[in-house]
Amino acid sequence: MTLMFISRLSISTMPVIGALSCILLSSIAMATQISDNRMLAKTGDVIQVRLDELHPTQVAVGKLQIAGDLDDYARKPEKLLADLCKVQGAGKLEQQNPSSSPKDPSSYRCTLPAGTDKSAMNTVDIGPGGKIYLTDGHHAFNSFWEASGGDVRLSVLVGENLSRDVKGNPVSQTQFEQKMAELKHFLPIDAKGNRITFAQLPPSLGLKSFQDDPWRSMLYYLRGISYDKSDNNLDPKTGKPYPEVPFLEFYWGQLLNSKMDLSQYSLSELAGYISALNDAAQIMTELSPEQHVGDSGKSAAELGKLDKVYNKKLKKLSEPDSKLAKALAYQASHPQ
Structure with a gap:
């Protein structure tokens, strides 16, 4: 009787396990697809990222500037949404309500689709493995991080895709860092003017990770x-x-x-x-x-x-x- 119960239990759980496996494989495939799309992104393309995916390219920020932004957001929460519209090339904030949140793009509306005004957007470079390196906007994006956290999604403009060489071969991290230095897309100095290496850059956004300049x-x-x-x-x-x-x-x-x-x-x-x-x-x-x-x-x-x-x-x-x-x-x- 016990053996029959175990057998039936095993049979009944197999479809569930199979379904879970399919979901897991689907998630992996989706993650791979996103990475592949970024690997193929070209200069001028618009891609979506989360704040916590961005890798800084400087070690210091002007914290007084960010304090001004955070003061604005504390006084007028809609100002944060307006700034998110602006940096995504989406014009001005058109509609929002008291429950609108930067973590839910459907809760507010901008006057233009994201990516319309590319001149207002911040740039990123694509590195090995599809990693995203922020080359412009460390102050604005740190302000967004401090005001709402790292899981905010937003659109950014691709500056350079440096994940492959001119022959289409994947580059190493060392080759990538050398190219970033050559292009001056990496700031190799700290707040006191001392030289730093790429490895000394902050691992993510967030003011605690940055020096004050x-x-x-x-x-x-x-x-x-x-x-x-x-x-x-x-x-x-x-x-x-x-x-x-x-x-x-x-x-x-x-x-x-x-x-x-x-x-x-x-x-x-x-x-x-x-x-x-x-x-x-x-x-x-x-x-x-x-x-x-x-x-x-x-x-x-x-x-x-x-x-x-x-x-x-x-x-x-x-x-x-x-x-x-x-x-x-x-x-x-x-x-x-």
């Missing part, structure tokens, strides 16, 4: 005051905009670090921070357009140097309710 935060606030995006300046030889430069702000930070001592400023107070910004802006705008900046191998003009300090924008930052003032207050109450 005060120069990088200052450059965020100086944009439009003493420099702008590199492609906003025209090359006098061609009459065309200069190409975009990855890690542009860090190279400016290298130059400023060689000319200023931040310990002389009270950067936790608005007045002290504005004083540092003013001195940095003067240094930047007084440079010769031909002078090379940091390790960029490029001139100040190529890195977006402006001819004068735009004091009106600097004065606006000095107001008690400015985005800088709010970021300083948020950082003081939420130390990282």
